[in-house]
Amino acid sequence: MTSIPESTLAEYKQLVAELNQHNHRYYVLDDPSVPDSEYDRQMRVLQEIERVYADVVAEDSPTQRVGGIALQSFSQIKHALPMLSLDNAFSDSELQDFERKVKDRLNQTSQIDYVCEPKLDGAAVSVLYRDGMLVYGATRGDGSIGEDITANVRTIKSVPLKLQGDNIPEILEVRGEIYLPKAGFEALNEAARAAGEKTFVNPRNAAAGSLRQLDSKVTASRPLEMCAYSVGQYQSKITPSTHQGMLEALVGWGFKLNEHMETVTGIEACADYYNRLAQRRNKLPYDIDGIVYKVNQLALQERLGFVAKAPRWAIARKFPAQEEMTQLLGVEFQVGRTGAITPVARLQPVFVGGVTVSNATLHNRDEIERLDVRVGDAVIIRRAGDVIPQIAKVVLEKRPPNAEPILFPERCPVCHSSVQRNEGEAVARCSGGLFCGAQIKEAIKHFASRKAMDIDGLGDKLVELMVDETIIFSVADLYELDEQGLVGLERMAEKSAANLVAAISVSKQTTLAKFLYALGIREVGEATAQTLANNFGAIELIAQASVEELLEIDDIGPVVARHIVNFFRNPDNLSIIEALRNAGVQWADIDLSSQDSQPLKGQTWVLTGGMQIMSRAEAKDALQALGAKVASSVSAKTNQVVAGPGAGSKLAKAKNLGISVMDEAQFMDFLSAQ
Ligand code: IVH
Numbered sequence: 001m002t003s004i005p006e007s008t009l010a011e012y013k014q015l016v017a018e019l020n021q022h023n024h025r026y027y028v029l030d031d032p033s034v035p036d037s038e039y040d041r042q043m044r045v046l047q048e049i050e051r052v053y054a055d056v057v058a059e060d061s062p063t064q065r066v067g068g069i070a071l072q073s074f075s076q077i078k079h080a081l082p083m084l085s086l087d088n089a090f091s092d093s094e095l096q097d098f099e100r101k102v103k104d105r106l107n108q109t110s111q112i113d114y115v116c117e118p119k120l121d122g123a124a125v126s127v128l129y130r131d132g133m134l135v136y137g138a139t140r141g142d143g144s145i146g147e148d149i150t151a152n153v154r155t156i157k158s159v160p161l162k163l164q165g166d167n168i169p170e171i172l173e174v175r176g177e178i179y180l181p182k183a184g185f186e187a188l189n190e191a192a193r194a195a196g197e198k199t200f201v202n203p204r205n206a207a208a209g210s211l212r213q214l215d216s217k218v219t220a221s222r223p224l225e226m227c228a229y230s231v232g233q234y235q236s237k238i239t240p241s242t243h244q245g246m247l248e249a250l251v252g253w254g255f256k257l258n259e260h261m262e263t264v265t266g267i268e269a270c271a272d273y274y275n276r277l278a279q280r281r282n283k284l285p286y287d288i289d290g291i292v293y294k295v296n297q298l299a300l301q302e303r304l305g306f307v308a309k310a311p312r313w314a315i316a317r318k319f320p321a322q323e324e325m326t327q328l329l330g331v332e333f334q335v336g337r338t339g340a341i342t343p344v345a346r347l348q349p350v351f352v353g354g355v356t357v358s359n360a361t362l363h364n365r366d367e368i369e370r371l372d373v374r375v376g377d378a379v380i381i382r383r384a385g386d387v388i389p390q391i392a393k394v395v396l397e398k399r400p401p402n403a404e405p406i407l408f409p410e411r412c413p414v415c416h417s418s419v420q421r422n423e424g425e426a427v428a429r430c431s432g433g434l435f436c437g438a439q440i441k442e443a444i445k446h447f448a449s450r451k452a453m454d455i456d457g458l459g460d461k462l463v464e465l466m467v468d469e470t471i472i473f474s475v476a477d478l479y480e481l482d483e484q485g486l487v488g489l490e491r492m493a494e495k496s497a498a499n500l501v502a503a504i505s506v507s508k509q510t511t512l513a514k515f516l517y518a519l520g521i522r523e524v525g526e527a528t529a530q531t532l533a534n535n536f537g538a539i540e541l542i543a544q545a546s547v548e549e550l551l552e553i554d555d556i557g558p559v560v561a562r563h564i565v566n567f568f569r570n571p572d573n574l575s576i577i578e579a580l581r582n583a584g585v586q587w588a589d590i591d592l593s594s595q596d597s598q599p600l601k602g603q604t605w606v607l608t609g610g611m612q613i614m615s616r617a618e619a620k621d622a623l624q625a626l627g628a629k630v631a632s633s634v635s636a637k638t639n640q641v642v643a644g645p646g647a648g649s650k651l652a653k654a655k656n657l658g659i660s661v662m663d664e665a666q667f668m669d670f671l672s673a674q
Contacts, residue, residue, distance in 0.1 A: 122179025169236030282385030285649030598627025609647030
């Protein structure tokens, strides 16, 4: 083998150090220092050196994160210091009991400082460093013996392979949580569903399952993160006197901490911290199942010691559970605006994620088969944040003998037309179109909704009633309504009838984009409607466009192009548009020639978090008027993010991707400069 020239070796060492630094900035600090292209370029040079001089490969080289050969089994690692668990408090008074005991034991009446830490819901790990180099990573196991998952832990980019900074301890065992952010969990389950495979019940199981892969390449493909929260074995010349000091030292050595950790004085401040975090729980990009409070002074921790398997100096205050078991009472099949038939589980009501849940979505026929769920089964319901409650799992051990398989209907439960399923689509649809009462109702609700024609006072219940009473059959009939016709309806007094007729009349003045969106063309959401309006300027031109012409527009793919063409080919749809226009629905066509001067043409913006000066809708209108597309999620294509208070995962993602972010005040300045 050729020996490496001195200068190449120096270059190599420099590259390892720099690439590790970039990784740290990207994965630990969420603050990338170089563009991806520069990172890739350096990585290629490094790989080339390693290819030519295989014997120089450094232990902490970024190429050494992705393991090689799969293991046969995990070996065991004995924890020198046991990995403990925590006592739980389920109420403020239990928290006060904890503090009382702490003070009694310490014989102390003055206030105590606590570090408040979100209790991340993942898997506990122990990661050991000797003289700054990673030696092993282990699971908690039974607390005294865990499994050696070093190859898997090395794939997690927020785990340093080599410690950085000063005062590196001779021995440092870092304990922390390895977890899968919510977005990664959803994506993993989405992929499993698409492949007809088993899904994970929650991000915690997904993280634990990802860590226990014998093939570390599988682990490497999962977006796991590690946040450190304490230290086990520790040999060093310097020892901080507080837990917070220890956490700060960990940051210096290159670890990531949870961003919401905070040191407070007194137990009331702990309760206050709990309330603040509880409000943000749903918006955080990862699951937390409570708050951990730890006495900050390490000398006090030492005096308090342990009972059984838990420390006396820490406690976990739990949040309401997000998973509960209940019984599946039945399944109903709902028909949506486009005829999509969605099975909805009717459940024995259960308190989960802070609310009582009696329905959960079952998505589609495949989901029913995949879960193998039957009426009468005991099921685990998961309701995380604002996500619709889901059946995460069937508890097969509890299946009653008379549990009944669920039959997907062959005919629409509303209009009895046949149910069809297109090749390659998971969704089954009613073929009844506007003959189907359910589809008519949903189409009218959508038409009247805020982002469409914005008809004030025309709520879902009223639409259902009007269709059931055969007062209206289509959206065009809305504009024929008069007060007399409405007054007979349940709970419709003269005043509200007059208000509704007036609101319908006001809605006649609209924009081309809103009108297009209101029509409810499949896959044409607000953004696509705006794109169509901006590119064609007039509805006649859109109606005449071919699939090829539509495909020439950025952001319009073959599926939506097909839907648009099919929609305008259908004579029923054309006559509804004609009737609406005859009734006075109107908008200003868009002058395409003036658009080249639009300052934000071609840009995609994302609004996230709260807004105080403007409403979200106003901000969106303002951006669209300047030619920008306003998207709901952040991707590499996003040009600018406007983040208000409480912005969560979208802001984090923007930072990760190095996308420019402005707050509302900067946004207002920007708008006034236009
Ligand atoms: S401290 C001796 N801090 O909760 C203290 N644990 O029952 C032991 N966890 O499985 C743990 N976030 O993995 C601590 N900030 C945090 C934590 C945390 C999550 C998990 C931990 C363990 C369980 C404790």
